[in-house]
Amino acid sequence: MAAIAAHKLQIVRMLVETAPDSALRSLELALASVGSVGGLAQVRGLVEDETTDRFVRNNVLAPIVPMCAVRGPGQISFSPRVLPFVWKALKATAPRRVEEAAAKCNPWDLEQGTPEVFDHLCRLAAQGLRDPQQDAFDATRGLGETEELIHCLEISHIVREALPKLSEWVSRMSGERAAAARLAYRDACVIREDSGARLFDMLAAHLPEDWRILRVISAVMDRPNDRYLASSEVSSFGERVLADIDASINLIRDFDLDKGVKLSREAAMAAQRVSLQVTEFEQSVNIAKDGPWGRRLAKYKQQIAQAVELRMSTADRELSEALPTKPISILGKKGGKGVAKLSAPPDEALVRRATAILVFIEHLRPCATQSGYGSTRAKTLEKLNNRLDQYIEDVLYAARTGEGGDPALAQQYLDIAAGFIAHTRDDKTAEIVRRRAAAAIAA
Template identity: 40%
Template sequence: MVALSDRKIEIVRTLVESAPDKIVGGLQRALAETSGDTVLTSVRLLVEAEARDRMLRNGVFLPVTPLFVGDGSDKNSLVFPARALACIWRGLKVLAPEEIAAAGDAADAVVKAISIDRRPPDTSEIFDGLVELTAHALRTSDLRDFRAAVELCDRARPGGAEALAACLDISPVVRRAVARLPDWVTHTNDDTSAAARLAYKDSVAVAEDAGPRFFEMLAGHLTPPWMVLRVISAVMDKPTERYLADSELGGFPERVMSNIDETLKAIGHLDADGGPKAGRAAAGLVTLVTEQIFELEVSIELNRETGWGQRILGQKQSLAAVVEARLRDAEKLATAALPMQSSGFSRMRKTWPKLDTPPDPKVIGRATTLLTFAHELRHCANHGGFSATHAKVGEQLGGMIDHYVEEVLDHVRTGDAPDLALAHSYLKVAANFDGLVRDEKAAELIRRRAAAVCLAEPPADDDA
């Protein structure tokens, strides 16, 4: 099979160069096994070259790379258009080809040192030099690619290009800080706090207003980004809410609290018809809110009577209220999915399973959604403030399921169940519910008992 023509290769090159990093990485993995004189070989070599080039680019611009997101128009955080990164890299290749080549050699030396288990050389001086050139070019260069980057950034937000250049100005400080960031957020002590404070001072020594940019850039390297609250707390020695609110960094906790408000709305809109996936997603949002509230509480000295403390307390109460309402809905729907009927008018009315109609798939689906939601909350119930309700609903549901299963099995054994297949289907529903209320071992026990009673072979006829 012949290789692609030069014209087609150029088309592929254009497509690959404009693709996001994730797509390029996926193509590289997909084409890794192609070999020989095939059409895909030329494409593979092209993709591998692009992947190596992007690794170098992302290494040079490591401090700011996470800030290039989408079209850069997010008003809630400091971001820039993703296309601007590609533009400044192309412009830098034209402006400083020798320095780019030296950076590539340094990156290759790092890869080689790691492969033979040796200490890699320090590339920061070469990389920081390129970043400095880029910041200057954004402000002064008439090269087409730099002008394109400026236009993209300024179109996304007023003064966007200067904001990017200002981020590049403190990139050497952030590059050193990123290397120590894992320790700063996981091992907070006097040493890590002192190191974080020193890095912060270095950034504001470059520019007095660099503080917020410094933390925005660090947040881009954290998952989740609001973990930067720990670094802010360390730098400011766990500030009071009033002091932090009046500072230039007050926007960080405000942003987290606004995100909590939006997430609470999403939890309240959980669609019971959405199935287990929707239940798990909503539970994930509950976990997210509990983690965010926890970070706010441990990072800031709050006053529950006023300001942020009062707002956060209200958010905790709202979270508990919406979760508890859903837990009660789960109990009602599970009970409705395993219907019972009764007779008589005395206070001691007899109840037994209603086994004359098939299970209602809609009710079962809704109950499964909410029981999945409840099941996924078991690890965050204590922190979320709804552990008592979660435990109570779980206990009541467990008791209800146990009673229902015993009643159905008893009706089958005594011959009172009109349809064994229907009885078995209800027992399977009860088993699935019990797996969510308790665990899969409890569910499997019900399934085995149901099979033994409902699917047992009738005794052989001796006269046959």
């Protein structure tokens, strides 16, 4: 491929500079095997330069990077364009410091701790945003939330120092770690009285599960009671967790089986998350039964159990519709299990619904006992497995002998039943069913 003309290369450069990080990584991988000459080599050079530049930028602005994205209601967030705009402004106003940061942004320097120039550049960014005479920051100011961004940059050095300790703070808090968290909180409040809550929000943005910041808040405030916390400047953190629990309960109650296993798995993951959130809440906050959050938490614990048990109660019906049966005789009772009905092909919609509810029940295992519906889940699985065992034996007989239905249909239903039993028991049992089915068909 011939070299790209200068004006076209400039267009490519603009596209590369504005590409999301994920797209940039894909481009880098796609162009990895390109040679050293030609137009594609030029594009690869642009991509590599931009990747390197973003690596430096994201290290320098690390405290605010995860906040430049869509976050939950009430959480501090900025436009994704804040990062490139601030970085461009810093390049224009402090080019030597940016070059120094790039030189320091290597593994051996970073292992020695955060280079001072990183924090200095964040301070320069805050000063530039505050000074209307600095035109280089006009684009960033035009995105809005300027004051909040300035306040975040002002405490970025505190956040940066806390980030390496954050995983320890939320995994296993100790007296020494609690003291370090309190010190960080105090330092933030010295800069601005309202920056304590801002510090927690910035740290939460760096957590895979932001609600775990409750553990840090608890350590800083020495496990406060819910009345105090609900009326404090950090009450929004507890309110967000409770709102998330409420949303999860609604998801479990309302998810549509017709939409398949993806949504049912999300509902089960929501149940797991609620279990963890309730535990975290009770450990981090001294909950009073008649307190503002204690009453709500007790109500949610009842509601989650009721919602899950209600969904599990539909599993037997969904299974019986996906694997239809017929009465053994005309005297068979209505609702009796009967024997496998192999007169029509499986209904894909009914199979999808049954699979969805079984996947939901399967993924409740980690939280069922702790959340109070472990016994119901065990009884439900026992009932489902009894039905599946009997159904599989009936269909295997039909597959071997040709009596009671079409062997080809029997094979289809056996494969479906094996898929079901993988969720109610395990993959090993499902594989045994498939091997028995293959042997029955071959006989």
